[in-house]
Amino acid sequence: xxxxxxxxxxxxxxxxxxxxxxxxxxxxxxxxxxxxxxxxxxxxxxxxxxxxxxxxxxxxxxxxxxxxxxxxxxxxxxxxxxxxxxxxxxxxxxxxxxxxxxxxxxxxxxxxxxxxxxxxxxxxxxxxxxxxxxxxxxxxxxxxxxxxxxxxxxxxxxxxxxxxxxxxxxxxxxxxxxxxxxxxxxxxxxxxxxxxxxxxxxxxxxxxxxxxxxxxxxxxxxxxxxxxxxxxxxxxxxxxxxxxxxxxxxxxxxxxxxxxxxxxxxxxxxxxxxxxxxxxxxxxxxxxxxxxxxxxxxxxxxxxxxxxxxxxxxxxxxxxxxxxxxxxxxxxxxxxxxxxxxxxxxxxxxxxxxxxxxxxxxxxxxxxxxxxxxxxxxxxxxxxxxxxxxxxxxxxxxxxxxxxxxxxxxxxxxxxxxxxxxxxxxxxxxxxxxxxxxxxxxxxxxxxxxxxxxxxxxxxxxxxxxxxxxxxxxxxxxxxxxxxxxxxxxxxxxxxxxxxxxxxxxxxxxxxxxxxxxxxxxxxxxxxxxxxxxxxxxxxxxxxxxxxxxxxxxxxxxxxxxxxxx
Amino acid sequence: xxxxxxxxxxxxxxxxxxxxxxxxxxxxxxxxxxxxxxxxxxxxxxxxxxxxxxxxxxxxxxxxxxxxxxxxxxxxxxxxxxxxxxxxxxxxxxxxxxxxxxxxxxxxxxxxxxxxxxxxxxxxxxxxxxxxxxxxxxxxxxxxxxxxxx
Numbered sequence: 001x002x003x004x005x006x007x008x009x010x011x012x013x014x015x016x017x018x019x020x021x022x023x024x025x026x027x028x029x030x031x032x033x034x035x036x037x038x039x040x041x042x043x044x045x046x047x048x049x050x051x052x053x054x055x056x057x058x059x060x061x062x063x064x065x066x067x068x069x070x071x072x073x074x075x076x077x078x079x080x081x082x083x084x085x086x087x088x089x090x091x092x093x094x095x096x097x098x099x100x101x102x103x104x105x106x107x108x109x110x111x112x113x114x115x116x117x118x119x120x121x122x123x124x125x126x127x128x129x130x131x132x133x134x135x136x137x138x139x140x141x142x143x144x145x146x147x148x149x150x151x152x153x154x155x156x157x158x159x160x161x162x163x164x165x166x167x168x169x170x171x172x173x174x175x176x177x178x179x180x181x182x183x184x185x186x187x188x189x190x191x192x193x194x195x196x197x198x199x200x201x202x203x204x205x206x207x208x209x210x211x212x213x214x215x216x217x218x219x220x221x222x223x224x225x226x227x228x229x230x231x232x233x234x235x236x237x238x239x240x241x242x243x244x245x246x247x248x249x250x251x252x253x254x255x256x257x258x259x260x261x262x263x264x265x266x267x268x269x270x271x272x273x274x275x276x277x278x279x280x281x282x283x284x285x286x287x288x289x290x291x292x293x294x295x296x297x298x299x300x301x302x303x304x305x306x307x308x309x310x311x312x313x314x315x316x317x318x319x320x321x322x323x324x325x326x327x328x329x330x331x332x333x334x335x336x337x338x339x340x341x342x343x344x345x346x347x348x349x350x351x352x353x354x355x356x357x358x359x360x361x362x363x364x365x366x367x368x369x370x371x372x373x374x375x376x377x378x379x380x381x382x383x384x385x386x387x388x389x390x391x392x393x394x395x396x397x398x399x400x401x402x403x404x405x406x407x408x409x410x411x412x413x414x415x416x417x418x419x420x421x422x423x424x425x426x427x428x429x430x431x432x433x434x435x436x437x438x439x440x441x442x443x444x445x446x447x448x449x450x451x452x453x454x455x456x457x458x459x460x461x462x463x464x465x466x467x468x469x470x471x472x473x474x475x476x477x478x479x480x481x482x483x484x485x486x487x488x489x490x491x492x493x494x495x496x497x498x499x500x501x502x503x504x505x506x507x508x509x510x511x512x513x514x515x516x517x518x519x520x521x522x523x524x525x526x527x528x529x530x531x532x533x534x535x536x537x538x539x540x541x542x543x544x545x546x547x548x549x550x551x552x553x554x555x556x557x558x559x560x561x562x563x564x565x566x
Numbered sequence: 567x568x569x570x571x572x573x574x575x576x577x578x579x580x581x582x583x584x585x586x587x588x589x590x591x592x593x594x595x596x597x598x599x600x601x602x603x604x605x606x607x608x609x610x611x612x613x614x615x616x617x618x619x620x621x622x623x624x625x626x627x628x629x630x631x632x633x634x635x636x637x638x639x640x641x642x643x644x645x646x647x648x649x650x651x652x653x654x655x656x657x658x659x660x661x662x663x664x665x666x667x668x669x670x671x672x673x674x675x676x677x678x679x680x681x682x683x684x685x686x687x688x689x690x691x692x693x694x695x696x697x698x699x700x701x702x703x704x705x706x707x708x709x710x711x712x713x714x715x716x
Contacts, residue, residue, distance in 0.1 A: 232594045394598065397714035401706050405688050405716065540693060 062338030069333035076327045084320050086122040093118060094127055095310060097134065101171070108139040119148075124319070126156035130163055158187050162196070166309040169203070174210035181213050190224035190360040196308050198363060202380045203305055221387060224360050234361050235391050241365055242395035243402075249282045250275035257528055259520045265412040270528065276403035277535035283396070284542035290368075290382045291549055364388045386549050393546045400539045407532065411525045416514045425525035435518055439511040446503050456492030460485045594715060601711040605633040609646060609661070609696055630663065643705070647682050647689040648696035658689045688716075 093114065100106040115135040119128045133148035152160040165180035181204070188197060203209055204217045228234045253271055261267050325347075332343035358366065366374040367384035376384075385392065410421045418438045420431050467481020608629040634642055644664050650656040655673040660682050662668050672678055678686060685697040685704045698705040706714045 229595070236594070394714065397706075397712070398716060400693075401688060401714050401716045404691055404693070407687065409687065 064338070065333060065340050066338030069330040069338065073327060073330040073334065076323060076330065080320065080323050080327065083323070086118065087125055087127075087320065090118050090122050090125060090127050090131070094131055097131060098167070098170075098309070101134075101138065108135070111135040111138060124155065126152050126159055127163075128152075129155065130160050134167070161187060163309070165200075166305055169209060169305060170309070174212075178210055178213050178216065181209060182216060185217070185220045190228055192357040193360055193363055194357065198367065198374060198376055198380075199305065199308055201363075201383075202376045203302075205380050205383045206377065208302055208305065221360075225387070228359060228361050229391075234359060238361050238365050238388065239391050239395040239398065241369075242392055243399045245369060246279060246283055246396065246399040247276070249286065250279035251282065256531075257524045259517060260411065260524045260528065263413050263415050263517060263521055265414050266408050266410075269406070269408045270411060273403065273407045274528065274532055274535070276399075276406075277532050277539075279403075280400070280535060280538040280542050284538060284545055287385065287542070287545055287549070290378065290385050291545075361388070368392075389546065389549045393543070396543060396546055400543070404536065404539075407536075411521075411528070413518070413521055415517050415521065416510060418514060418518075420518070422522065422525055424529040425522040428519070428522045431518060431522065432515065435514060436511070439507060439514070443504065443507050446507065447500060450496070450499055450503065453492035453496050456495075457489050460488030460490075460492065463488060597705060597715060598713045601707050601713060602633060603711070605629060606695065606711065609648060626661075627663075643698040643700050644681055645699045646696050647678075647685045647699060649690055649692075658686060 097106075097111065097115070100111075112135050115128070115131040119132050122128045129148040129151035133145050133152055136142075136145035136148060149160075149164075161180055161183045165177060165184050168177035168180055181200075184200065188194070201217070204213050207214070253275065255261070257267075260270065264270060329343060329347050332346050333340055336342045336346075363374075364384040364387055367376045367381055368388060371378060371381040410423055411425075413420045413422070415435075418435055420434060422431060462485075463481055464485030467478045467485060470481050471478035608626055630642065642663055644662075646661040646663070647658055648661075650659040650671050652659075652671055656671045657674045657676075658678075659669060659671040660678065662670070677683065681699055681701075685699055688694055688704070688706055689697045693708060694706045695709050696707045698707065704716050706716060708714075
């Protein structure tokens, strides 16, 4: 029974069912594909949506912080106005008083009244008693003047000192300005100098202040130098900067040694070394031009000093600073369309610029390297150089020694794989002989590679021998055989000789060219050493120039300038 | 805001530095002081071969110790290399101050001890009279006694 069932089993039904299932499956597959596709689309849409949402949130945050900044700025300004409104008024008044003192059209009483009123309105502000003192000084009221001055100094010693220093200079009260200058110097810490110090230094060196001021400054500067140069730390830092500076002065290569450039394996070192040696002249010229500068720059300095003065009275005071900073931040946020982090970054950068303080040695180095950038003239540059002279000389000596130590002793050559080395090209004959021997060896090796055409010759010889035997049979066959053999031998030998001749000729040509190159290289090596030595000698001249610079020397330049002004 | 007039916070640091000085740290200022004429004469006299006997050597050592202001060999240079004027083929000579205390003349291409070899090029240079060799540095002395550290 069971057998029957099996034999009659109709599998076609199952088969068709399977087929339909597979058809269904493929339908499912295609459906899945579409689904996947749709899901991708959906995902894309979603990402877009998320992005635009994030953008929206960002924009909203920006917008809100912008609005907030605007409101805050208004509030802060109001705050400033309430708390320090009189300060601004006072500053305006200070400038006004200075101008009226210049012209001399305001009466003493008015000055007295207004300044004393301000004193009451702006408690704690240094400028108020300073103005009272100024007004008292103008009307010759010594008692009030002294009292007010003491108060101003108590409130802000540094600013009051700078104010009166600049003021006395402006009014050409030499003795008084010198006294204030002394006080100003006492405020300075050579490790952290204020930004405006360089202008004061410039003013003193260019003779804007009385000559005694320069004497006083030099004494101060000397004691600062003693203080700063006690350890190696500060000095070494400057020396490193100077050495780096010297290294940059070397002129670029002028392609004077084309063969060495091509055939010398250590050309890079040779070139660097020559460049370093060539820097000596540039360095020398550099310092010559600095020391020779003696033009009168005092006028521009005077303008700068006035700028400091107006900045001093118009600039914000420390107690206002937190508020002013917030105002500035909000202002930046508004400028950046509400981007708070960008505004904060700008703020941080600004803060760095303004709080930048340098030690005295660094200030001198800055002034020596780039007078324009550090806001000084050539006169101050030469003063800075003359003060820094001891460590400039040391740095220069180190630079010279370093470059001398790294002069390559040998000039290594590689011409057509022939390696040679010469010190100064004086061994020309030896080198050429060596090169000749080198080519002889090459010839030997090349000829050795050329195999003698044994095959052709042996076959030819065999044919010849065969043909000698053939003579016994037939003379003609023998002759023909001999002929063929002879031609074969002759051909083989001739080819060989030709190849040999070609090798010799080619090598001769190579040798001739290489010889020329070698001679050229040697000639350039001689020139190179001569040029290098000539340039190296200039180091001694530059050193002489450097050692001859002394601050006293320089003073004569500025003394003349000073005389012109007085 | 009033500032403190004449800040002396750094001076405290300086005293600390002075203490380390006596501990064996040598400032560049001391290292680079101008060398005396006497020291020069002694070193320049080396070529004359007058110092081959022990007594001469003692004199030389005392002159050197006087120059450096110390009898401790730790702060003295390891040796001195200078250009040799004995003539061809001699190029440079060395004065070993470490222990053996001998003068040695070197011919061209004759290798020197590693510490000395690094000063050879500069010792040959006409600008420098001699080169003092230290463990971690060399000091070049010019004819006028000025010193340069390298």
